[in-house]
Amino acid sequence: MDLALLRIATECLQPIRLNQQMGAQVAIRTPEADQVSDWRNATDGILLEASARHEQRAFAELVSRYHRDVFRVVWRLSNGHAEVDDVTQEAFMRLWANPGQIREAKALKGWLMRVAANLVMDRFRRKPMEELEAADEVADSALGAEAQVDRAQVAREIDTAIASLPERQKLALTLVHFEQMTNIAAAAAMEISVDALESLLARARRGLKEKLGERGKLLLAAMETENE
Amino acid sequence: MNNGDRTQMTDLELDKLLAAASRPAPLPGFEQRLAQRMAAQGAQGEGSNVIAFRPRKAAPAPSRAARWPFAAALAASLAIGLWLGGSGQLSNLIDPASDTAMLDSSTGFAPAGLEDLGNADVDNLS
Numbered sequence: 001m002d003l004a005l006l007r008i009a010t011e012c013l014q015p016i017r018l019n020q021q022m023g024a025q026v027a028i029r030t031p032e033a034d035q036v037s038d039w040r041n042a043t044d045g046i047l048l049e050a051s052a053r054h055e056q057r058a059f060a061e062l063v064s065r066y067h068r069d070v071f072r073v074v075w076r077l078s079n080g081h082a083e084v085d086d087v088t089q090e091a092f093m094r095l096w097a098n099p100g101q102i103r104e105a106k107a108l109k110g111w112l113m114r115v116a117a118n119l120v121m122d123r124f125r126r127k128p129m130e131e132l133e134a135a136d137e138v139a140d141s142a143l144g145a146e147a148q149v150d151r152a153q154v155a156r157e158i159d160t161a162i163a164s165l166p167e168r169q170k171l172a173l174t175l176v177h178f179e180q181m182t183n184i185a186a187a188a189a190m191e192i193s194v195d196a197l198e199s200l201l202a203r204a205r206r207g208l209k210e211k212l213g214e215r216g217k218l219l220l221a222a223m224e225t226e227n228e
Numbered sequence: 229m230n231n232g233d234r235t236q237m238t239d240l241e242l243d244k245l246l247a248a249a250s251r252p253a254p255l256p257g258f259e260q261r262l263a264q265r266m267a268a269q270g271a272q273g274e275g276s277n278v279i280a281f282r283p284r285k286a287a288p289a290p291s292r293a294a295r296w297p298f299a300a301a302l303a304a305s306l307a308i309g310l311w312l313g314g315s316g317q318l319s320n321l322i323d324p325a326s327d328t329a330m331l332d333s334s335t336g337f338a339p340a341g342l343e344d345l346g347n348a349d350v351d352n353l354s
Contacts, residue, residue: 060259060263063258063259063262064259067254067258067259067262068253068254071252071253071254071258072251072252072253075250075252080250080252084252084254085254085255085258085261088254088258089258089261089262089265092262093262093265093266093269096266151248154245154248155248155249155250156250158245158246158248158249158250159249159250162249177246178246178249178251205239205242208242208245208246209236209237209242212237212242212245213236213237216237216241216242216245217237217241219245219248220241220244220245223244223248
């Protein structure tokens with residue numbers, strides 16, 4: 001009687017236990033994960049579970065899905081530093097080392113963004129970020145009010161303005177504006193409240209408006225001229 | 229004031245500018261580079277993070293001359309223990325007066341306020 005009850009309880013609790021024990025790095029095989037033949041169609045949850053068992057093809061699929069997003073965030077936060085590729089790789093190596101850190105599959109992107117942001121802050125706190133600083137001077141000296149502006153130069157000036165923002169404002173703007181994350185998801189990724197995120201976003205936008213100022217209007221006009 | 233309003237960008241204008249910002253992409257072959265790095269680190273980790281156990285050196289055996297003092301001290305303590313236990317002399321080491329002194333000092337002890345409770349008029353409690 002007791003044995004039968006125990007068996008039924010074990011079978012019922014199997015999917016729940018999977019989610020709970022991912023945190024403890026105990027990978028339990030679920031039928032879904034075992035039956036996957038084509039990892040491209042698998043959900044993030046299945047891929048994470050398989051990665052916890054060090055299934056390399058499943059992990060490769062996760063990398064394929066998210067490495068561009070992580071790369072863009074690292075690029076933006078490090079102002080296009082030469083080590084962007086290296087830091088992006090490092091973020092995925094952290095994931096490979098311990099996929100069980102992610103409690104829910106839907107939090108994976110936010111987790112990767114947070115790890116990448118922390119890596120950038122740790123690594124570049126010691127080394128000053130200079131990559132986009134030079135672009136500012138070039139732009140100031142080369143462009144007059146009537147000068148022709150190509151799209152690459154506009155992009156460089158905007159990148160430079162964004163690079164001048166404080167780190168957390170830059171991260172909030174990057175997640176919401178460039179990565180199209182919702183305010184809730186971005187706030188969760190940054191481990192702050194939604195109100196705090198909105199405050200950071202508002203300050204970032206105000207800072208950009210002040211930084212770009214009249215120059216921003218000129219850039220807009222130049223872009224419109226180019227489009228015509 | 230008016231000049232400031234004219235130069236201040238609107239949200240729409242800022243959004244248009246942000247849409248023109250760079251959207252960099254990683255160089256092709258990111259997955260391969262990551263796989264190589266993981267393989268290299270895995271191989272390196274297997275070699276460098278594991279410290280081989282060294283066989284512990286056997287403790288030097290005590291010389292024959294050094295054994296006698298230990299044996300004599302052990303035998304003496306054993307003999308004293310047997311003598312004290314067997315003749316009932318151990319009780320002499322404890323002062324029997326100390327037990328009664330402790331009892332005397334604790335007889336007058338009671339929690340504060342118990343006397344007041346004894347005098348309380350239970351019927352008039354509201």
